[in-house]
Amino acid sequence: MRRISSRLSLVLFAALSCATALFPAHAANPRSVEVDHIAAVVNNEVITARELRERVEQAIHQLNRQGTPQPPADVLERQLLERLVLERAQLQLARETSLQVDEATLERAIARIAESNRLTIAQLQAALEKDGVSWSRFRDNIRTEILLTRLREREVDNRIVVTDAEVDNFLANNADALSGEEFELAHILIRVPEAATQQQMAGLVARAETAKQRLNSGDDFARVAASYSDAPDAMNGGALGWRSRDRLPPLFAEAVRELSPGSVSPVLRSSAGLHIVKLLDRRGGAAAGPQQLEQTRARHILIRTSEILNDSEAESRLLGLRERVVNGASFAELAKAHSADLSSAKGGDLGWLSPGDTVPEFERTMNALKPGEVSAPVRSPFGWHLIQVEARRLQDVSDERKRNAARNALRERKADEAFEDWLRQLRDRTYVEYRTGKE
Incomplete structure (x- = not known):
């Protein structure tokens, strides 16, 4: 269970600040009913001219907020229609492969947005509605962002492998990279x-x-x-x-x-x-940085979600296991019996972990624990985890630190390049028919 390029935290942190850019104030105002047209056909679904107009209005509002000069109207419309096509293709793939975002996950995401902006949920809703952003539309947007992030993690990020030979070659040929x-x-x-x-x-x-x-x-x-x-x-x-x-x-x-x-x-x-x-x-x-780093010895139990096990059920299962550990059960034995990670054979033992060795969600939770403590269930791109910290130490890891930094850098590079390539392939195999909007 190693680090991947997860962008969900950035999406959530930016969601409130971008809300008025994504949904301009006049978007919520009632309009006269008009006949809609088809802007494009994407596989077996349509993108309507109304959807395109709304996206154009959102983009213009965002560009104005940023102080960016607007491109010509026809150019902007063409660019945004292509983005809608690509977004729709991704959402179709997510649905076809049963990728979902349940209500519990959505509620936690919105709570994090409110917390990061020092607002209660009620204050967040009031702030959005004051700017003309309906609560239901905001929720739909966050759900879509989470879904697209999970799709990328599943289709691209989780498949990235960095070998020791690649790390050796990187360090030998990129002396100034670090x-x-x-x-x-x-x-x-x-x-x-x-x-x-x-x-x-x-x-x-x-x-x-x-x-x-x-x-x-x-x-x-x-x-x-x-x-x-x-x-x-x-x-x-x-x-x-x-x-x-x-x-x-x-x-x-x-x-x-x-x-x-x-x-x-x-x-x-x-x-x-x-x-x-x-x-x-x-x-x-x-190049500086400490020669010694604090390392953490940790165990974990991983429960992966699936078509038959959703987020709420996975979290509930881990809560039950945590209660058993608190009441004296062996964390290692429970990991052997219940964890879906390869470390289960070793009782969930992950060895000594340095900063950056695990995904951010896991690391933040682990760092907040004292030796002997067991976390509440925490979700990462890999699934749901229960974490137990066993010990901490200061270790001279100069060479190891360089190798870990190189490995993480290579993973991010590969993930970004692979994602662009994956998007291109998805677009190439998607049936798209552009319409004039007069049909």
């Missing part, structure tokens, strides 16, 4: 179909070069990203935030070597498509 230097980047992605014809490829390259020419002539990067980028962050100006060199895709890491803050790369090519990268700023660069 230097502590960080880069603030923005990017534009133009997705290329897996079996693109020569004519398609020429058109996509021309599109990328047009975007680059606009940047060279001084056009705003955020506006160009909103007009051209196929990446999910296009409406946020393509912002990737601050990333250390080891967390950058190799293509980007090589490109930023030649860039100064404010400059833009040439058009780059990867398996996912065509990229343009802008270096906004850089900082740090001195």
Whole structure:
């Protein structure tokens, strides 16, 4: 049970601050009833012109809040329709494979959003409704975000494997990757179909070069990203935030070597498509960090959810096991009998864990425990866990720390690249028919 790229915590933390951007105040106002049209057919479902209009209104509101110049209306509509298509394809796959978000999970997510914004649930609901965001629509949006995150975790993140040989090669060929230097980047992605014809490829390259020419002539990067980028962050100006060199895709890491803050790369090519990268700023660069780290010796019991075991039932099962441990039962014996993790053969023993060895949800809960304590059930991308901390120690882990950092960096790189490739393949095999809206 090792670390993966989980984005759910970021989605939840940002949900309230983005709420008015996602759902502008006038979205809740009553409108005259009008005949709707079909904007696109995605497999056996339709995207209506009304859905597209709402998404355009949301995007314009978000761009205005960010101070980003709006792209031409037809360009913005085309970009957002493609995003709706890709989102619908993912949600269809989630439904077809029985991936769900139950009410208990949704309620916990909303509670975390309220807590992170120092609000009660009632205050959160009142704040949203004051901004014209209906409570039911907000809940639906959070449910969708959780579902898409779980779909990525299942289809991509959980399948990423990093070998010892890859770690050795990374450390041997990237001496400065763990230097502590960080880069603030923005990017534009133009997705290329897996079996693109020569004519398609020429058109996509021309599109990328047009975007680059606009940047060279001084056009705003955020506006160009909103007009051209196929990446999910296009409406946020393509912002990737601050990333250390080891967390950058190799293509980007090589490109930023030649860039100064404010400059833009040439058009780059990867398996996912065509990229343009802008270096906004850089900082740090001195490798330091402690030579000793606190390690935790822990055991856990893992219960995985399935079509026949939902989140509430998994949590309830672990609560029963926790009560047995509190009343004197052996945690190790219960792990052998009930845990779905490979560590069950060793009584759930995970050995000595360093910071970053486990997913954030697991690590936060483990770090809050004293030796001998047993946690309440906690959910991670792998399922539901019961955690027992046995001991802690300070350990000189300089070499081990470098290897763990390299392994995590490689895992994140692979996950990001694999996700883009997975999205491209999903889009390629999805039947899509665009309509004029007049049918």
